[in-house]
Amino acid sequence: MSAMLKLEVDGREVEVPPGSTVMDAATQLGIFVPHFCYHKKLSIAANCRMCLVHVEKAPKPLPACATPATEGMKVWTQSAQAKQAQNGVMELLLINHPLDCPICDQGGECQLQDIAVGYGASESRYTEPKRVVMHKSMGALISAEEMTRCIHCTRCVRFGQEIAGVMELGMIGRGEHSEIVAFVGKSVDSELSGNMIDICPVGALTSKPFRYSARTWELSRRKSVAPHDSLGSNLIVQSKGSTVMRVVPLENEDLNECWISDRDRFSYEGLNAPDRLTQPMIRQGGTLKEVDWQTALEHAAKLLSDVRDQHGAAALGLLASPQSTLEELHLAQQLMRGLGSENIDFRLRQRDFSADGKRSGIPWLGMKVADIGRLDRVLIIGSYLRKDHPLLANRFRQAAKRNQEVNLVHVASDDPLIKLKTKLVVAPSDLPAALSRIVAAVAELKKLPRPAGITNLAIDEPSRAIAGSLVSGGSTAIFLGSTAEQHPEAARLHALAQEIALLCGAKVGFFGTAANSVGGYLANCVPGGAKGLNARAMLEAPRKAYVLLNLEPELDCHDPAAAMRAVKSADCVVALSSFRTRATEYAQVLLPVAPFTETSGSFVNTEGIRQSFNAVVKPLGEARPAWKVLRVLANNLGIPGFDFDSSESVRDVACRTADIPARLDNGISGIDLATAAGANQPASNALERIADVPIYFADAIVRRAESLQQTKDSREPRATMSPATAAKLGLSSGDSVRVRQGDGEAVVVLNLDEELPQNCVRLATAHPACSGLGPMFGEVSVERAG
Amino acid sequence: MLNAQSLKIIDKAVAKYPPDQKQSAVMAALAVAQDEKGWLSPEVMDFVASYLDMPPVAVYEVATFYGMYNLSPVGKYKLCLCTNLPCALSGAVEAAEHLKKKLGVDFNETTADGRFTLKEGECFGACGDAPVMLVNNKRMESFMTPESLDKLLAELK
Numbered sequence: 001m002s003a004m005l006k007l008e009v010d011g012r013e014v015e016v017p018p019g020s021t022v023m024d025a026a027t028q029l030g031i032f033v034p035h036f037c038y039h040k041k042l043s044i045a046a047n048c049r050m051c052l053v054h055v056e057k058a059p060k061p062l063p064a065c066a067t068p069a070t071e072g073m074k075v076w077t078q079s080a081q082a083k084q085a086q087n088g089v090m091e092l093l094l095i096n097h098p099l100d101c102p103i104c105d106q107g108g109e110c111q112l113q114d115i116a117v118g119y120g121a122s123e124s125r126y127t128e129p130k131r132v133v134m135h136k137s138m139g140a141l142i143s144a145e146e147m148t149r150c151i152h153c154t155r156c157v158r159f160g161q162e163i164a165g166v167m168e169l170g171m172i173g174r175g176e177h178s179e180i181v182a183f184v185g186k187s188v189d190s191e192l193s194g195n196m197i198d199i200c201p202v203g204a205l206t207s208k209p210f211r212y213s214a215r216t217w218e219l220s221r222r223k224s225v226a227p228h229d230s231l232g233s234n235l236i237v238q239s240k241g242s243t244v245m246r247v248v249p250l251e252n253e254d255l256n257e258c259w260i261s262d263r264d265r266f267s268y269e270g271l272n273a274p275d276r277l278t279q280p281m282i283r284q285g286g287t288l289k290e291v292d293w294q295t296a297l298e299h300a301a302k303l304l305s306d307v308r309d310q311h312g313a314a315a316l317g318l319l320a321s322p323q324s325t326l327e328e329l330h331l332a333q334q335l336m337r338g339l340g341s342e343n344i345d346f347r348l349r350q351r352d353f354s355a356d357g358k359r360s361g362i363p364w365l366g367m368k369v370a371d372i373g374r375l376d377r378v379l380i381i382g383s384y385l386r387k388d389h390p391l392l393a394n395r396f397r398q399a400a401k402r403n404q405e406v407n408l409v410h411v412a413s414d415d416p417l418i419k420l421k422t423k424l425v426v427a428p429s430d431l432p433a434a435l436s437r438i439v440a441a442v443a444e445l446k447k448l449p450r451p452a453g454i455t456n457l458a459i460d461e462p463s464r465a466i467a468g469s470l471v472s473g474g475s476t477a478i479f480l481g482s483t484a485e486q487h488p489e490a491a492r493l494h495a496l497a498q499e500i501a502l503l504c505g506a507k508v509g510f511f512g513t514a515a516n517s518v519g520g521y522l523a524n525c526v527p528g529g530a531k532g533l534n535a536r537a538m539l540e541a542p543r544k545a546y547v548l549l550n551l552e553p554e555l556d557c558h559d560p561a562a563a564m565r566a567v568k569s570a571d572c573v574v575a576l577s578s579f580r581t582r583a584t585e586y587a588q589v590l591l592p593v594a595p596f597t598e599t600s601g602s603f604v605n606t607e608g609i610r611q612s613f614n615a616v617v618k619p620l621g622e623a624r625p626a627w628k629v630l631r632v633l634a635n636n637l638g639i640p641g642f643d644f645d646s647s648e649s650v651r652d653v654a655c656r657t658a659d660i661p662a663r664l665d666n667g668i669s670g671i672d673l674a675t676a677a678g679a680n681q682p683a684s685n686a687l688e689r690i691a692d693v694p695i696y697f698a699d700a701i702v703r704r705a706e707s708l709q710q711t712k713d714s715r716e717p718r719a720t721m722s723p724a725t726a727a728k729l730g731l732s733s734g735d736s737v738r739v740r741q742g743d744g745e746a747v748v749v750l751n752l753d754e755e756l757p758q759n760c761v762r763l764a765t766a767h768p769a770c771s772g773l774g775p776m777f778g779e780v781s782v783e784r785a786g
Numbered sequence: 787m788l789n790a791q792s793l794k795i796i797d798k799a800v801a802k803y804p805p806d807q808k809q810s811a812v813m814a815a816l817a818v819a820q821d822e823k824g825w826l827s828p829e830v831m832d833f834v835a836s837y838l839d840m841p842p843v844a845v846y847e848v849a850t851f852y853g854m855y856n857l858s859p860v861g862k863y864k865l866c867l868c869t870n871l872p873c874a875l876s877g878a879v880e881a882a883e884h885l886k887k888k889l890g891v892d893f894n895e896t897t898a899d900g901r902f903t904l905k906e907g908e909c910f911g912a913c914g915d916a917p918v919m920l921v922n923n924k925r926m927e928s929f930m931t932p933e934s935l936d937k938l939l940a941e942l943k
């Protein structure tokens with residue numbers, strides 16, 4: 001590295017690395033230079049001119065954000081020349097800016113307002129009429145009703161181009177006719193779009209769901225952790241009274257940087273959904289009625305012990321959502337074990353459990369999130385990366401712009417908006433074979449013998465290209481995404497990924513499917529002993545009684561049809577839920593539990609960081625934190641070891657931070673790498689299903705978030721197939737088709753996608769329209785409807 | 787969307803730049819598209835965007851930046867009168883008044899017979915010939931006095 005540069009800002013000396021700007025130097029000294037267009041995560045535009053400073057020997061003031069720091073430079077940010085320039089720019093910016101702060105949502109948290117106080121005059125010298133810009137429609141999340149307020153800093157435009165990876169907004173026109181717009185008739189659909197609201201320095205882009213509902217100074221703020229994907233984005237949850245009003249990011253450079261996904265930002269609307277469960281209910285004589293907590297818990301205890309007494313403890317099962325807190329998962333499994341059953345699982349969308357007992361530890365990212373950017377070669381297997389992990393996707397997006405080669409093997413062709421080195425799309429049943437070919441290709445390049453089971457495989461062009469990329473790097477990793485984890489041969493995919501990694505000296509990582517994918521294992525919320533049933537087995541061999549924690553079986557399980565059959569045929573279902581859900585059809589007891597904003601708890605993210613949070617608001621109605629509910633239920637059942645007086649004491653029993661690293665290990669052994677020919681292949685005339693979990697249907701809270709439900713990502717699911725497959729069936733785009741799987745069916749509109757593998761049909765799971773269907777993978781048939 | 791002839795010209799423009807910088811040809815492509823279609827509808831801009839592998843809104847930015855692109859249909863003759871300072875000081879104001887009166891339209895309007903569209907232009911870099919007017923983006927007319935305007939209009943059938 002070349003020598004540091006020494007310069008002076010406001011008489012204070014500072015050293016910065018070459019390539020730094022005057023703004024960087026000032027920031028390092030803690031000197032504030034007023035600015036609008038400058039943003040530390042975006043490229044330099046230098047178009048607002050607010051950051052003008054006085055530089056020695058420069059004839060005119062220079063923009064700090066765009067002026068390179070040089071050795072021996074002398075800068076004054078507050079000299080008379082600097083001040084005059086800054087005040088002048090402020091005056092220009094305010095010429096056309098409306099004086100509508102009193103009715104502007106940004107009022108009180110507006111950079112323009114704040115800086116105008118310091119640098120603006122108290123009166124304008126302009127008497128001419130102000131410019132008016134028409135409002136724009138940008139979709140359900142961003143309000144662009146007052147574009148007259150825009151100061152054309154282009155932060156929103158650059159955010160789209162550089163961070164979201166898709167330029168949805170642009171600045172049209174020229175000079176004082178410039179306007180920020182989306183292309184004619186388009187909305188802003190990026191899954192990161194809400195960040196534009198944060199970075200807009202004025203009130204031009206504001207939050208549509210939050211609009212006019214509170215002023216910033218009325219809100220109380222609490223730190224929290226996002227409950228959806230496995231990143232564990234840090235949040236600031238803002239509330240008024242007992243209602244969550246808004247969620248914004250809390251900067252954490254190691255995880256979410258200064259961003260959050262739209263799912264993390266807008267899902268709070270689901271917390272206030274009309275179907276919140278606010279009173280315990282029990283079924284009596286076939287009808288549900290509201291009761292008090294004591295009655296409900298005593299009833300639940302009685303029903304569960306009755307089933308155990310009559311049918312044995314193995315007739316009981318626990319299914320918990322991976323969005324539950326560590327504390328909840330810990331107590332739920334302890335309760336089930338206290339009842340004598342080992343039928344315990346939180347891996348609801350997983351299909352293949354043959355890795356259980358063969359893993360060396362808990363599957364995790366395999367590295368720190370921040371280290372993703374340091375990899376130079378990457379293979380991602382089976383991931384709807386953008387939708388499943390919006391901000392992990394951004395890490396790869398940024399790294400790919402530098403020197404990272406990203407290779408993707410997946411079952412669908414969705415554009416990750418990442419510059420890909422190679423993209424290989426194969427049918428789900430071909431995924432193991434595709435990986436085997438990559439193993440073979442890497443072995444060949446490395447001049448190493450092929451591992452057992454991969455002997456007689458021909459290497460094809462794409463596998464050779466991927467192998468070539470992987471072996472050429474200095475720091476390589478293989479990641480398994482949600483599709484790989486949910487695949488019917490997940491264990492084999494894992495083992496194959498490990499083979500590739502071994503051959504080219506790479507790391508293996510799992511993205512993780514939900515907020516507590518690691519936490520669930522730490523809490524031991526998985527089956528134990530030889531007899532314990534996993535999430536799949538518990539539904540395929542239905543139990544007499546289930547305890548359900550925060551889940552909607554028809555939407556959260558791998559096989560919705562089997563899940564519904566199982567819970568409907570059970571004698572007893574005790575559902576702990578924040579929402580009424582379809583549990584009202586089958587549950588004997590419904591216990592209203594608090595969502596993450598109304599309870600304390602912890603999530604352990606995919607890198608193994610345990611993050612705890614406190615309640616932001618009081619539980620709604622009679623809802624109570626689930627850890628307390630489980631404690632009382634266990635006490636009613638006479639199960640010992642539940643004398644916890646705080647969620648922290650539960651947490652520390654569940655797992656200590658210091659113990660986590662030793663338990664994380666992506667190693668796997670004892671898996672046969674060879675796939676029997678034709679395994680998973682559907683019968684010759686049948687189609688194979690590809691199922692994604694749509695981003696805004698992934699869990700109970702986000703499904704109820706009204707504004708997210710109006711976005712493009714929440715449109716009614718469609719069946720998608722390749723044009724050739726459709727032609728074979730005599731179907732064309734736009735047809736209404738009936739998709740049958742087992743006894744279930746869904747009638748949807750057909751879409752065509754050139755890149756989808758042959759003889760496959762893609763149809764989402766986790767959506768009410770598809771909740772009658774079976775497993776996420778496997779055989780389906782499609783015919784014209786009506 | 788565009789005919790083979792137009793695409794051929796666009797391809798030639800694209801070939802001047804490195805393969806991963808196709809979008810450098812956007813101005814040429816828009817000009818060709820406009821020559822064929824008369825104006826740039828959203829559909830045409832969308833087509834150019836996908837042809838050059840760039841976001842539609844980025845094409846829109848370019849199309850709205852330059853006055854020579856028509857974002858709505860124009861008359862047979864688009865008259866673009868420079869009204870910047872040197873022209874304004876040398877008779878452009880009078881020329882504008884004359885044109886407006888004679889054609890019965892204001893700036894950004896088209897005559898009822900669809901023959902003329904009147905537009906305001908920015909400096910064409912020909913201030914020595916002020917006032918200057920551009921006809922259909924390609925033909926530059928100098929010294930636009932009312933008399934020479936009358937002559938020109940009579941000629942544009």
Ligand code: SF4
Binds near residue numbers: 149150153157201
């Ligand atoms: S809308 Fe906001 S972020 Fe975008 S250019 Fe205008 S002021 Fe900047």
Ligand code: FES
Binds near residue numbers: 037050
């Ligand atoms: S912040 Fe430097 S020019 Fe805008």
Ligand code: FES
Binds near residue numbers: 912
């Ligand atoms: S001012 Fe009209 S051509 Fe320059």
